[in-house]
Amino acid sequence: MTACALESNCFEPSTEQLVADDRVPVTVLTGFLGSGKTTLLNRILSEQHGQRIAVVENEYGEIGIDHELVVQTDEEIFEMNNGCICCTVRGDLIRILGRLMRRRHRFDRIIIETTGMADPGPVAQTFFMDEEMKAKLRLDAIVTMVDAKHVLTHLGDSDECRAQIASADILLLNKSDLVSATELAALEGRVRGMNRLARVHDTVHGRVDLETVLDVRAFDLEARAAESPAFMQEELPFEWAGLYDLQPGHYLLELGPGPDPTIDLVLGGPRLEHDVEFTEWKRRSILLYSGEAHLLNDAPDTVASPGETLYRLPVDDARGARLTIAIAQPGRYVLLTQHLPEEFDLRLLDGAGTEQAAEQEHRYASPHEHDDSVASVGLRQPGELDAERFEQWIAQLLRTRGPDLFRTKGVLALKDKPNRFVFQGVHMLFDGSDGKPWAADDERGSQLVFIGRNLDRAALDAGLRWCSV
Amino acid sequence: MVLGLAAPVPAVSRERWQSSLPEAVTALSWSSGSDGALWSAGADGWIRRHGADGSEQCAWEAHDGGITRLCPRPGSDYLATAGEDGRVVLWDAAGALRETLAEESCWVEHLAWTPDGRILAAAAGRSIQLWRDGESLGVWYDARRSVLALAWAPDGRRLATAANKGLHLWQVGGQAPVQLLDFPGAPVALGWRPDGKALAVGTQDGFLQVWRQAAAAGARGKRAPAPLTMRGYPAKVSCLDWHPTRSCVATAGGPDVVLWDIPAAGEGKPTPLRLHRSPVTALAFAPDGATLVSAGRGGRVCLWSDGGALLQTLALDAEVTAAVWSPDAGMLALGCTDGRLRVQQMNA
Secondary structure (H helix, E strand, O other), X not given: OOEEOOOOOOOOOOOOOOOOOOOEEEEXXXXXXXXXXXXXXXXHHHOOOOOOEEEEEEOOOOOOOOOOOEEEEOOOEEOOOOOOHXXXXXXXXXXXXXXXXXXXXXXXXXXXXXXXXXXXXXXXXXXXXXXXXXXXXXXXXXXXXEEOOOHHHHHHHOHHHHHHHHHOOEEEEEOXXXXXHHHHHHHHHHHHHHOOOOEEEEOOOOOOOHHHHOOOOOOOHHHHHHOOOOOOOOOOOOOEEEEEEEOOEEEEEEEOOOXXXXXXXXXXXXXXXXXXXXXXXXHHHHHHHHOOOEEOOOOOOOEEOOOOOEEEEEOEOOOEEEEEEEEOOOEEEEEEEOOOHHHHOOEEEOOOOOEOOOOEEEXXXXXXXOOOOXXXXXXXXXXXXXXXXHHHHHHHHHHHHHHHEEEEEEEEOEOOOOEEEEEEEEOOEEEEEEEEEOOOOOOOEEEEEEEEEOOOHHHHHHHHHHHXX | OOOOOOOOOOOXXXXXXXXXXXXXXXXXXXXXXXOOOEEEEEOOOEEEEEOOOOOEEEXXXXXXXXXXXXEEOOOOOOEEEEEOOOEEEEEOOOOOEEEEEEEOOOOEEEEEEOOOOOEEEEEEOOEEEEEEOOEEEEEEEOOOOOOOEEEEOOOOOEEEEEEOOEEEEEEOOOOOOOEEEEOOOOEEEEEEOOOXXXXXXXXXXXXXXXXXXXXXXXXXXXXXXXXXXXXXXXXXXXXXXXXXXXXXXXEEEOOEEEEEEOOOOOOOEEEEEOOOOOOEEEEEEOOOOOEEEEEEOOOEEEEEEOOOOEEEEEEOOOOEEEEEEOOOOOEEEEEEOOXXXXXXXXXX
C-alpha cells in the first residue's frame, strides 16, 4: 500500500483493506496558539454524540481539558535512517497510541491536538510509516483551525502556519465574527488559493457541526474512489461572477480602494438568462483572461460596454475607481471580476444612483497566489495516461520535491484500465487504488492537485502532458 | 508389513492454568520466591497475585489508568510499579502501600531494579530518577529528548538509557553520562549481554545495532567502538533478548524473528525464524537458555530451541503483551490484550 518514493518504484493498486476497516479513526487538530483549538475540542467533547473520544493533547495546551481520557504528550520527531526527510514520524505518538490501543474498547475515536507550532506532516506520516499505527489506526482528517483575525500576520512570517493550512482537509476560519465580511472573503480566497483540496468553513467560537470535522475519511481512497471524479474545484482566472438584469442606459461601477492597484474584469451579455449561455460566457471569459487586457485610464468619461474585452481598471488607493458602463439592449448581463466584490466594495449603480443587486452570483476559488510560497496547482489532462510514464514521473517528482509537497491527490484515466485510478500522497509517501469504473460515455481525463511550496505550474503541466498517451 | 506409527512428539509444554482479567494484561512478573506465584498488572490499574494453581491471592488498584511496569524487587518480597498516572510506588506482597516514590505529570514508561535489588531507576518523559532504599539518588535529565528505553548493566553500576539518535551510559553516583553512543535511528528496544560487555539496540526504522566492548580497551578509551549494524527487518525492531550464556541475541522486527550469533569480532551470523504472520510483540529466552518464546499480535506463540528449531506453537485469541519465564525456567506466563492470562508448564 503506502510506499515511500525513495524506496519503492512499484505503483501497484492497493489490494489491502478488502475486509471491513475496524481501525480506530484519528482526527488531527492543528492551528496556531489562540486560534481556538481547545474551544473546539471542548465543544466536541461536551456534545451528546454518544461517541467516546480519547484525546492526546500536547503538554503546552492552551487551557486544560476536562475529560476522562486525556493523555499529555511531548512532541518528539523521529527521523528515519533512510535519509528521507519526509519519513519523519512522531515517536511520542507511536508509544502513547500503542499503549492506548490496549484499551481500545474504552473509546471510539482519537483526537490529537498538536502544538501551535507543529508541522502536521510528521503526525500524518506516523499513521502510514509505522506498521503498528497503520494496522490499528486510521487517519481520518487533518483539521486546521485558523484565527480569522490574526492569521494574515502568521501567514506572512511562519512556515508552520503555511504548512498547517496546506496540510488541512478541513479548514475552519474561526473568530469570523471579529472580521468584516470583506476581510473574511479575502481570507477565504487566500487560503483556498493555498489549498484547493480543503473544505473551508467559517466558525464562531469553534461552533461547527460534528460531521464537518469527524468521519471525514479524507485519507480513505475507497471513499475517494466512490466520489465523482470532479473532486477538485474548477480553477478559474476570476473569483466572482455577478448576473444582473439591466435596462438600456448608463450604469456606474464603483470600487473602493482594495488590495491591488488594478482589477481585471469582463462584461458579458445580454441574453444570459439560461445556464448554458452563462457557461458559454464563462468559457469565453477564461480565454479573454488569458489574453491581453485593455487598460482603461481613470478619466471620469471612460465608458466600457459589454463584449469580448478584458478590461484592466486602475484602482486608486485613496479614491478607488469608477467606470461607466453603456448598455444598449435590455437583458441579463454578467460581470466577471478578478477579485471578490467585497475586497473592493464593488457596487453597480443605475443612472439614478440606485444600487443594483445581482440576480445571481458565483464564487470561485482564488486563482492568483497572493505571492504565497505555498499554493495549489490543479492540472487537467484530457485523454488517457500511460501508467508506466506516470509512475516514473510521479515517483521522480515526489523523490525530488517531496519535502515541498504537502498533499497530492489525483483521479487518473490510465490507458486500458476499466477503472479510474485514485491517487494520494503526503510528502514523499504515496498510495493508489482503483476507483469507479469509467462508463462508456464518460469523457476520459485525469485531474491532479498538488499543494506545495514554490510549485512550478508549467513544469508540472509539462510532466503530466509527457505521461499522456 | 505393519505400518509403523511414529511415536508422537511430546509437546514441550502443557497448560498449567489460565485466567481472564477484566482488561488487557500490561505486565507480568514471577515472584522472586519459590512459591510459584505470578504478579499481573492490567490496563485497568490493578495488580493481582496469582498462586501456583492460578487462584487469585490478592488484588488491589495500584494506579489510576494503566500500569506500565511491574518489577518485584530481586531478593525481597515487595514490588515496584509505574503507571500512566505518573506515579512510582512500592508495595508489599499483600498490596499495602509502602511508599510513593514519585508523582510525575506524564506517564512513567520505564522502571528497573539493579540485579541486586539495591537501586531502582524510573524514567518519565525526559527525566530518569534513581532511588536506593527509598532515598533519591538524584534525577538525570536530558533537556532535548525523551527516554525511550533503559537497562541496567549486569554489574548494577551502569545504566544504559536510549533516546532518539543515541545511547547514554550513566554511572551511579555521577551527574552526567560517562559515555555517549551516537547512531542515526530512534531506539525502541535495548538489552545488555549478560556479561555486560555488549549492548544491543533495536530501532524504529528496522535495524539492529550491537556495541561490543573492545577486547583490549585502551587505558581510558572512552571512545565509542564502532557498532555492528544489522539490517533487513521489515518493520521496527521492537523486541530483543540475549541468550543467558551464549553470545546470541534474539530479535524481532515485524513478523520476523532473527537469532544473531555475535562473535567477539567481525560480523554477526543470522538465523531467521519465520513462522509468525503478524508482528512479534514478545520475545524471551528461558533463564536456562534451552528455550526461546516468541509471541505475536495475532496471538500465535512459538517455542523454539536455542538453536532455532520449532518445538511447539500455541494459539491465543489476542495480541500477546507479555511472555515471561519463571526463574527456574519451569513455567511460562503469557498475557494478552483481551485480559487472558495463561501459564504453561514445561515438561521435564
